[in-house]
Amino acid sequence: MRRVKERMTTHLQETDIDSVQELKALKAAIDEHSIVAITDPQGRITYVNDKFCSISKYPREELLGQNHRIINSGCHPKEFFKDMWATISKGQIWRNEIKNKAKDGSFYWVHTTIVPFKNSQGEIYQYVSIRTDITERKKAEEDLAEKNKELETIVYVASHDLRSPLVNIQGFSNELVQSCKELRLKLGGDDFQSLSPEIRTLLNQDIPEAIKFILSGVSKIDTLLSGLLRFSRLGRAALRSEKLNMNEMLDTIVKSTEFQIKQNGVTVKVDNLPPCLGDNVQINQVFSNLLSNALKYLHPNRKGNITVLGQVVENRSVYEVIDNGIGVSPAHQAKIFEIFHRLNPAQTEGEGLGLTIAQRVLERQNGKIWIESIPGEGSRFFVCLPHIS
Ligand code: ADP
Numbered sequence: 001m002r003r004v005k006e007r008m009t010t011h012l013q014e015t016d017i018d019s020v021q022e023l024k025a026l027k028a029a030i031d032e033h034s035i036v037a038i039t040d041p042q043g044r045i046t047y048v049n050d051k052f053c054s055i056s057k058y059p060r061e062e063l064l065g066q067n068h069r070i071i072n073s074g075c076h077p078k079e080f081f082k083d084m085w086a087t088i089s090k091g092q093i094w095r096n097e098i099k100n101k102a103k104d105g106s107f108y109w110v111h112t113t114i115v116p117f118k119n120s121q122g123e124i125y126q127y128v129s130i131r132t133d134i135t136e137r138k139k140a141e142e143d144l145a146e147k148n149k150e151l152e153t154i155v156y157v158a159s160h161d162l163r164s165p166l167v168n169i170q171g172f173s174n175e176l177v178q179s180c181k182e183l184r185l186k187l188g189g190d191d192f193q194s195l196s197p198e199i200r201t202l203l204n205q206d207i208p209e210a211i212k213f214i215l216s217g218v219s220k221i222d223t224l225l226s227g228l229l230r231f232s233r234l235g236r237a238a239l240r241s242e243k244l245n246m247n248e249m250l251d252t253i254v255k256s257t258e259f260q261i262k263q264n265g266v267t268v269k270v271d272n273l274p275p276c277l278g279d280n281v282q283i284n285q286v287f288s289n290l291l292s293n294a295l296k297y298l299h300p301n302r303k304g305n306i307t308v309l310g311q312v313v314e315n316r317s318v319y320e321v322i323d324n325g326i327g328v329s330p331a332h333q334a335k336i337f338e339i340f341h342r343l344n345p346a347q348t349e350g351e352g353l354g355l356t357i358a359q360r361v362l363e364r365q366n367g368k369i370w371i372e373s374i375p376g377e378g379s380r381f382f383v384c385l386p387h388i389s
Contacts (some may be wrong), residue, residue: 266304
């Protein structure tokens with residue numbers, strides 16, 4: 001047992017597990033909360049816990065002795081598993097998101113960490129895989145990507161075609177305003193007391209008011225159409241990937257919002273950020289939007305604190321824009337990336353397009369954006385992009 005403990009502590013990076021009881025408790029906790037499997041060096045399954053059986057829908061006896069490929073979905077390219085084997089057979093830990101197939105043919109997604117265990121001769125004698133079910137999140141992401149793709153194709157055509165009738169409505173409404181003025185002049189200018197009060201109300205109030213509403217509606221549609229056009233153009237814009245100095249970029253963005261920061265008494269702290277690979281203009285747009293949102297959705301009852309952090313995780317540069325603002329409830333966290341989705345439209349100005357654009361921009365650059373948030377406490381927006389040193 002001590003030898004196992006020694007091996008485990010090495011792999012757990014020198015944690016201070018110093019009793020068999022602690023080790024047992026740790027194992028029980030992992031077993032209780034995660035989907036666990038152990039394979040031999042050839043990939044044959046030697047152990048599965050109940051959660052593994054329940055997600056894969058295989059009874060334990062059908063899994064034991066089988067090659068781990070039994071749950072492969074066929075959805076990942078060969079290189080994906082080549083990379084996995086190359087990593088774990090060197091004795092290194094491998095982590096990734098995998099789509100697996102259950103016995104009944106249905107698919108599920110798991111975040112997987114595979115830890116190789118070595119014996120005292122330095123040979124790998126087993127691989128322990130710990131998984132978490134991420135099917136729901138993946139489904140939400142897939143649905144969203146699908147929805148966005150559909151939207152993008154109709155958006156471009158629609159926004160063009162809707163523009164011309166809109167210009168007509170605007171033009172003829174302005175003509176009606178003019179006609180009303182002429183009518184009033186013809187009826188005796190400002191002094192058309194001879195007319196009945198009903199006609200005066202019509203000419204002085206009802207018609208101008210109706211036209212005002214029409215024009216304000218037109219202007220709203222016009223803003224939406226411009227937003228749609230902007231969004232649909234993104235998919236076509238040429239990308240120029242280069243090494244981005246994120247410290248310089250954030251410095252410029254923070255400087256450009258200095259007035260707003262000072263006016264609201266907000267503290268903004270930017271840590272040392274790693275570089276990444278991306279399109280300068282578009283990534284700038286993403287971070288400008290995140291910072292401007294962090295400023296816009298601050299909590300009314302406390303001083304704003306915004307922090308930008310960055311680190312390299314498995315060859316990805318992962319940035320965090322953290323605020324102590326109003327936060328976003330779990331039910332709305334996927335929705336805020338949908339086009340024109342705004343949580344409290346009456347309280348703040350905006351188009352509900354910034355995060356949709358950010359998501360689209362990052363998708364095209366092999367990046368990702370997601371949120372973690374506690375309503376009433378604040379939000380943490382993560383942006384991840386390929387790392388380059
Ligand atoms: P906009 O800010 O123009 O509404 P976005 O797409 O940038 O559009 O954001 C969509 C919605 O997400 C916002 O309307 C707001 O409700 C929510 N949101 C975005 N950022 C934050 C934040 N930092 N804190 C709280 N809510 C946020």
